[in-house]
Amino acid sequence: KPAVTKNFIELAIDKDLAEGKYTEICTRFPPEPNGYLHIGHAKSILLNYGLAKKYNGKFHLRFDDTNPTKEKTEFVQSIIADVEWLGAAYDGEVRFASNYFDQMYEAAVKLIKKGKAYVCDLTADQIREYRGTLKEPGKNSPYRDRSVEENLQLFEEMKEGKYPDGSRVLRAKIDMSSPNINMRDPILYRVARMTHHNTGDKWCIYPMYDFAHPIEDAIEGISHSICTLEFEDHRPLYDWVVRELEYPMPPRQIEFAKLYLTNVVTGKRYIKKLVDQGIVDGWDDPRLVTIAALRRRGYTPESIKMFMEMVGVSKSNSSVDYAMLDYCIREDLKMKRSRMMAVLHPLKLVIDNYPEGQIEYLDVPNNQENEALGTRKVPFGRELYIEQDDFMEVPPKKYFRLYPGNEVRLMSAYFVTCTDVVKDEAGNVVEVHCTYDPETKSGSGFTGRKVKGTIHWVAKETAVKAEVRLYENLVDESKGSVYNEDGSVNINPNSLTVLKDCCLEPNFEGAVGGDSYQFVRNGFFCIDSKDSKPDALVFNRIVSLKSSFKL
Numbered sequence: 001k002p003a004v005t006k007n008f009i010e011l012a013i014d015k016d017l018a019e020g021k022y023t024e025i026c027t028r029f030p031p032e033p034n035g036y037l038h039i040g041h042a043k044s045i046l047l048n049y050g051l052a053k054k055y056n057g058k059f060h061l062r063f064d065d066t067n068p069t070k071e072k073t074e075f076v077q078s079i080i081a082d083v084e085w086l087g088a089a090y091d092g093e094v095r096f097a098s099n100y101f102d103q104m105y106e107a108a109v110k111l112i113k114k115g116k117a118y119v120c121d122l123t124a125d126q127i128r129e130y131r132g133t134l135k136e137p138g139k140n141s142p143y144r145d146r147s148v149e150e151n152l153q154l155f156e157e158m159k160e161g162k163y164p165d166g167s168r169v170l171r172a173k174i175d176m177s178s179p180n181i182n183m184r185d186p187i188l189y190r191v192a193r194m195t196h197h198n199t200g201d202k203w204c205i206y207p208m209y210d211f212a213h214p215i216e217d218a219i220e221g222i223s224h225s226i227c228t229l230e231f232e233d234h235r236p237l238y239d240w241v242v243r244e245l246e247y248p249m250p251p252r253q254i255e256f257a258k259l260y261l262t263n264v265v266t267g268k269r270y271i272k273k274l275v276d277q278g279i280v281d282g283w284d285d286p287r288l289v290t291i292a293a294l295r296r297r298g299y300t301p302e303s304i305k306m307f308m309e310m311v312g313v314s315k316s317n318s319s320v321d322y323a324m325l326d327y328c329i330r331e332d333l334k335m336k337r338s339r340m341m342a343v344l345h346p347l348k349l350v351i352d353n354y355p356e357g358q359i360e361y362l363d364v365p366n367n368q369e370n371e372a373l374g375t376r377k378v379p380f381g382r383e384l385y386i387e388q389d390d391f392m393e394v395p396p397k398k399y400f401r402l403y404p405g406n407e408v409r410l411m412s413a414y415f416v417t418c419t420d421v422v423k424d425e426a427g428n429v430v431e432v433h434c435t436y437d438p439e440t441k442s443g444s445g446f447t448g449r450k451v452k453g454t455i456h457w458v459a460k461e462t463a464v465k466a467e468v469r470l471y472e473n474l475v476d477e478s479k480g481s482v483y484n485e486d487g488s489v490n491i492n493p494n495s496l497t498v499l500k501d502c503c504l505e506p507n508f509e510g511a512v513g514g515d516s517y518q519f520v521r522n523g524f525f526c527i528d529s530k531d532s533k534p535d536a537l538v539f540n541r542i543v544s545l546k547s548s549f550k551l
């Protein structure tokens with residue numbers, strides 16, 4: 001359901017437009033290419049893209065690749081794929097902050113010339129010490145009053161590689177007694193010999209995030225630079241940078257709260273650890289909430305959009321129940337997907353009075369609630385599989401499924417009455433026998449009597465075997481977070497259940513990875529795009545049909 005009221009970011013944009021501060025809206029998503037994107041990033045992507053669309057503006061995808069140590073080209077490719085899959089159409093080419101290194105250098109020179117930046121020779125430890133604390137003002141660096149000429153020369157020499165890593169930095173000259181520690185002469189540039197994935201060894205000085213980011217935004221004509229709350233204290237510095245550099249239409253930073261989900265692992269750092277420790281099957285393990293994992297599990301971009309609209313945008317941190325995401329995918333797939341017959345825990349059912357060797361093809365609607373999806377033929381025969389759960393030799397009260405003497409409806413087929421069972425040596429029921437009543441065929445208009453239970457089935461002769469993977473949340477809910485303080489993990493022991501002998505109706509020819517279906521009574525399932533093969537299908541359960549979550 002779309003929100004009727006505007007969120008605080010939209011209200012701020014409305015005001016800026018009304019006051020003429022901006023004439024066009026431009027937003028951006030600025031990932032660091034140091035990992036796969038997760039559901040939290042999806043929020044930022046859809047928020048920024050959504051605002052651009054709403055205001056007829058533009059949306060940029062820009063890699064914030066100013067810190068070469070952790071960046072990898074592999075991540076660039078996966079991030080582009082994820083943004084495109086979410087449907088966030090970015091304007092023009094993919095952008096890279098590293099393409100602006102020359103302009104950033106020029107910007108630093110401009111600040112030096114204005115007397116707003118200086119080269120400082122203090123060590124990292126001394127800089128920290130001089131910076132002071134929240135309670136105590138900092139002290140000026142002894143290098144603070146170097147002349148413009150000296151600063152220009154030293155900075156150029158830093159760039160030319162005259163000084164070892166870490167020996168000198170360029171700092172903004174702001175206020176060492178500011179109550180905001182970020183304003184106490186922050187570092188703008190450092191010397192670091194690192195090979196960059198884009199610029200190679202061209203640079204041995206690299207800009208700091210707080211200096212680079214506002215410049216990137218200003219160069220691209222970003223109007224609203226939307227980021228998460230931890231950057232609120234950096235906003236005065238952001239504003240200082242764009243003001244001192246005298247950009248004609250300086251971008252405005254607005255912060256919102258990060259999305260946190262219960263019982264899943266968000267945060268690149270923790271996901272990486274699970275991947276590196278082999279606890280999960282790669283970055284796209286369907287139990288993770290990376291975008292790649294959600295896609296592999298069978299979530300749709302539409303369901304993720306619906307989820308973000310329900311969650312909304314807020315100024316205070318809170319956690320959202322994972323069950324809400326489940327709700328959204330159910331809502332999205334309910335009317336769109338065919339409802340197939342699949343037996344996950346097969347038990348053989350024999351209809352003794354049905355002709356041996358006969359197969360009849362029943363017309364079954366693909367989705368009872370959506371006629372547009374048409375019908376299909378489902379084979380029916382003398383021997384079927386039903387769910388083990390749908391038979392009990394000694395039923396409890398209110399059990400309306402199959403038990404000796406009871407009659408049930410086989411979904412879209414006939415009524416059957418249980419007559420007998422066959423047991424193995426250990427006393428387990430391995431075969432259930434029944435008789436059917438030809439008069440009761442589904443669609444025949446039979447009204448003679450009613451039964452309370454309806455169960456699904458798959459004809460044995462034409463059944464397709466498949467592997468089905470069931471998932472629960474990765475984190476053991478009773479223990480809270482996934483990592484204990486000592487680094488040990490709390491993994492839900494039931495986070496993955498693999499069922500190897502599931503029996504499906506034979507209507508999956510041509511199905512490919514990513515295709516999804518409802519399996520009647522069992523949930524929504526998606527063909528695994530990594531492990532499934534045409535002759536050995538593997539399905540992921542996206543979500544069961546029942547929900548604990550209520551709107």
Ligand code: ATP
Binds near residue numbers: 032040044260267269
């Ligand atoms: P992580 O903490 O998971 O490593 P990050 O913030 O370091 O994430 P970036 O690549 O820097 O990852 O993030 C790109 C954008 O995504 C930033 O604007 C960031 O604020 C936003 N973002 C990251 N995590 C979330 C989240 N949980 N909810 C909303 N936005 C997020």
Ligand code: MG
Binds near residue numbers: 032
């Ligand atoms: Mg970051």
Ligand code: MG
Binds near residue numbers: 268
């Ligand atoms: Mg990070």
